[in-house]
Amino acid sequence: xxxxxxxxxxxxxxxxxxxxxxxxxxxxxxxxxxxxxxxxxxxxxxxxxxxxxxxxxxxxxxxxxxxxxxxxxxxxxxxxxxxxxxxxxxxxxxxxxxxxxxxxxx
Amino acid sequence: xxxxxxxxxxxxxxxxxxxxxxxxxxxxxxxxxxxxxxxxxxxxxxxxxxxxxxxxxxxxxxxxxxxxxxxxxxxxxxxxxxxxxxxxxxxxxxxxxxxxxxxxxxxxxxxxxxxxxxxxxxxxxxxxxxxxxxxxxxxxxxxxxxxxxxxxxxxxxxxxxxxxxxxxxxxxxxxxxxxxxxxxxxxxxxxxxxxxxxxxxxxxxxxxxxxxxxxxxxxxxxxxxxxxxxxxxxxxxxxxxxxxxxxxxxxxxxxxxxxxxxxxxxxxxxxxxxxxxxxxxxxxxxxxxxxxxxxxxxxxxxxxxxxxxxxxxxxxxxxxxxxxxxxxxxxxxxxxxx
Numbered sequence: 001x002x003x004x005x006x007x008x009x010x011x012x013x014x015x016x017x018x019x020x021x022x023x024x025x026x027x028x029x030x031x032x033x034x035x036x037x038x039x040x041x042x043x044x045x046x047x048x049x050x051x052x053x054x055x056x057x058x059x060x061x062x063x064x065x066x067x068x069x070x071x072x073x074x075x076x077x078x079x080x081x082x083x084x085x086x087x088x089x090x091x092x093x094x095x096x097x098x099x100x101x102x103x104x105x106x
Numbered sequence: 107x108x109x110x111x112x113x114x115x116x117x118x119x120x121x122x123x124x125x126x127x128x129x130x131x132x133x134x135x136x137x138x139x140x141x142x143x144x145x146x147x148x149x150x151x152x153x154x155x156x157x158x159x160x161x162x163x164x165x166x167x168x169x170x171x172x173x174x175x176x177x178x179x180x181x182x183x184x185x186x187x188x189x190x191x192x193x194x195x196x197x198x199x200x201x202x203x204x205x206x207x208x209x210x211x212x213x214x215x216x217x218x219x220x221x222x223x224x225x226x227x228x229x230x231x232x233x234x235x236x237x238x239x240x241x242x243x244x245x246x247x248x249x250x251x252x253x254x255x256x257x258x259x260x261x262x263x264x265x266x267x268x269x270x271x272x273x274x275x276x277x278x279x280x281x282x283x284x285x286x287x288x289x290x291x292x293x294x295x296x297x298x299x300x301x302x303x304x305x306x307x308x309x310x311x312x313x314x315x316x317x318x319x320x321x322x323x324x325x326x327x328x329x330x331x332x333x334x335x336x337x338x339x340x341x342x343x344x345x346x347x348x349x350x351x352x353x354x355x356x357x358x359x360x361x362x363x364x365x366x367x368x369x370x371x372x373x374x375x376x377x378x379x380x381x382x383x384x385x386x387x388x389x390x391x392x393x394x395x396x397x398x399x400x401x402x403x404x405x406x407x408x409x410x411x412x413x414x415x416x417x418x419x420x421x422x423x424x425x426x427x428x429x430x431x432x433x434x435x436x437x438x439x440x441x442x443x444x
Contacts, residue, residue: 037369039223039353039354039369040147040151040223041390041399043151043152045147045151045152046151046223046353046354047351048353066291069287069289069291070265070291073263073264073265073285073286073287073291073350073351074229074350074351074353076229076232077232077316078286078316080334103232105353106229106353106355
């Protein structure tokens, strides 16, 4: 179980408790957090669950697979701290994770 | 005006199998898709990636699945209207009148929406001022490459479309290729060719840069690109091409008076009909308690929706449940000769 904070582009912040094993994308979708579309449902095929990870968390996450970086090429305004939230799997270690949601997903 | 029993919106795997399910019970259909090819997400997003959860098919790619479905529905000779988007639907008495972006009109007794997450549209530059020049100097697809002759063309993107066009246009245009990171994800042969053209001075490459702003009045004069380290470079260019793949947009479906739950359409699980009589939704676009976005679920949904369409197409007939193994009628429809 980890508390994950999602910050919308408007500044609205939502802190949600997410069970281990779910992705940060699923946590957002199941709790109706606006701004994470996840069109492909977690298949790393659409780049519409794109988030910016707070710098101090970047190194604590599992490294990106090649496919993720390829998809991020398609994301709306990708930055160095961009990740696909469907690829971040929640565990106790991620308690306190904060992600920012882009202005839009496409 | 094309008159038929059912119109299927979406030529992805679920729409394709639904052609089969309609055909088996004797209903005719036509299929419309906004992409210029059959296969939907399977073809657009993962043609060469493996799928492992199609029943009785241990492993296949998106392309193989699509080709097998096309083969399976061949006997029903459904017409496909590709590169067309359904824009308007209207109920006239007991029929639905449907109009597409190319002006094709259909009169049908039912509509099955198998549109995934909507139609595929090109992803655009985030830069707001780029919008003003869209279709003139800012382009997301190429219809006539002659317009680039002897011009400076700045191409953004790192995939096959960006690389292929950079290579192709480098014969007649001055090419600048801009990508957000050092790695390109296109085919190795294309990447090698790009590097060779760079060596020869035929292509200029800027990596770790993205479009920052567009300068000009009536026409674009210059564009600014920004490096990861925030430094900005100004480039003179005649055209700006963006190849960031496609994104799915719900589009006109949102205006048809259907109940919507975010980007999905709630249906009943008895026949997958929406809140509108005669309009069904199957596959990724439909939602109901327990919905799984799996191709196999979409096949089941299509089987039931097809039977739901029957009462609109043949209101005076009763549909008898039959197996293809033993049904003479079904086998005739499949064109099986004994």
